[in-house]
Amino acid sequence: MFRDIFTIEFWISLLYVVPGFLFAISIHEFAHAYAAYKLGDPTARNLGRMTLNPFAHLDIVGTLLLIFVGFGFAKPVPVNPRNYKGNKSVADTIVSLAGITANFIVALLGLLLLNALFALNFSNQTILIMLQYLVIINITLMVFNLVPIPPLDGSHIAENLLIRHVGVRPFMFMRKYQTYLLIAFFLIIRSTGLISTVTLAIYNFLNRGFGLIFG
Numbered sequence: 001m002f003r004d005i006f007t008i009e010f011w012i013s014l015l016y017v018v019p020g021f022l023f024a025i026s027i028h029e030f031a032h033a034y035a036a037y038k039l040g041d042p043t044a045r046n047l048g049r050m051t052l053n054p055f056a057h058l059d060i061v062g063t064l065l066l067i068f069v070g071f072g073f074a075k076p077v078p079v080n081p082r083n084y085k086g087n088k089s090v091a092d093t094i095v096s097l098a099g100i101t102a103n104f105i106v107a108l109l110g111l112l113l114l115n116a117l118f119a120l121n122f123s124n125q126t127i128l129i130m131l132q133y134l135v136i137i138n139i140t141l142m143v144f145n146l147v148p149i150p151p152l153d154g155s156h157i158a159e160n161l162l163i164r165h166v167g168v169r170p171f172m173f174m175r176k177y178q179t180y181l182l183i184a185f186f187l188i189i190r191s192t193g194l195i196s197t198v199t200l201a202i203y204n205f206l207n208r209g210f211g212l213i214f215g
Contacts, residue, residue, distance in 0.1 A: 014067065016126075016129050016130050016133045017066070017133055017137070018066075019130060019133075019134070020130065020133040020134035020136075020137040020138070021066060021072065021137055022054035023054070023106070023134065024103060024106065024134070024137045024138045024141050025054060025057050025058075025073070025074035025141070026051075026052045026053065026054045026057055027052065027102045027103065027106055027138075028074065028099040028100075028102055028103055028141055028145075029049060029056075029057040029074055029075070029076075029077045029099065030049075030050060030051060030052050030102070031098040031099045031101065031102035032044065032077040032079070032095055032096075032098050032099045033045060033049045033050035033051075033077045034050055034098070035094055035095045035098035036077070036079045036083075036084075036095045037050060039084050039085055039086075039091045039094065039095065040083050040084050040085040040091075041079050041080050041081070041083035041084055041095075042083070043078050043079055043080045043083065044077045044078055044079060047078060049077050049078065057074040057075055057077075058074060058075070059072075059073060059074050059075045062074055062075075076151055079095060089160040090160075092156055092160055093156065093157055093160045093161070095156075096153040096154075096156040096157050096160075097153070097157065099145060099153055100142050100145050100146060100153055103138040103139070103141045103142040103145075104138070104139075104142050106134070106135075106138045107134075107135045107138040107139045107142070107203075107206070108206065110131055110134045110135040110138065111135050111203075111206055111207055111210050112210060113131060114128065114131045114132065114135065114210075115207070115210040115211060115213070115214045116214065117131070118214070119214040135203065136199060136203060139199045139202050139203055140195060140196075140199045143195055143198050143199055143202070144195055147185065148174075149174060149178060149181045149182055149185055150174055150175050150178040150181075151178065155171075155174065158171075159171045
């Protein structure tokens with residue numbers, strides 16, 4: 001489960017992964033903060049979280065997990081839904097989708113640039129590998145945050161869409177036991193490679209599309 005940090009391969013891979021991870025979490029959290037601000041909630045902006053500075057978003061535990069386990073996370077952006085203009089559920093859904101959408105856009109742009117560089121016979125392997133990691137990390141973050149377990153973005157989206165149909169009790173249960181649910185889910189994805197499988201499928205699908213464009 002834990003990676004061998006005493007190998008040169010580990011430190012080389014970390015040099016490739018860290019820039020992509022920092023940018024992915026920064027754009028994700030910035031998108032949340034910006035969407036909340038535009039919808040009437042200045043909480044994140046007032047706390048200095050509406051920024052692309054990765055150090056404003058780093059979580060110590062999430063960063064250590066990235067280094068030793070290979071998967072990490074950032075500090076959630078603080079929001080106050082009571083400040084939202086208009087329909088609170090719609091606003092909350094938009095804010096939740098903002099981070100996921102931002103990661104998807106970055107992944108698309110990264111793949112576009114990657115395929116353009118390949119078409120131009122660009123040969124700098126370091127840049128090409130870092131771009132690949134950037135795309136993969138953004139897709140991974142997007143997929144992970146779609147999972148409907150609190151406090152992930154998917155839980156807000158699922159609750160706003162389904163609460164009128166299934167009632168509040170399932171969501172109260174998940175909030176009460178969210179720590180245990182997250183641990184269980186983390187163990188599942190580490191043992192089955194579920195997130196990696198979905199990420200790779202999305203990466204290959206999008207890459208084939210760009211491959212057709214660039215020939």
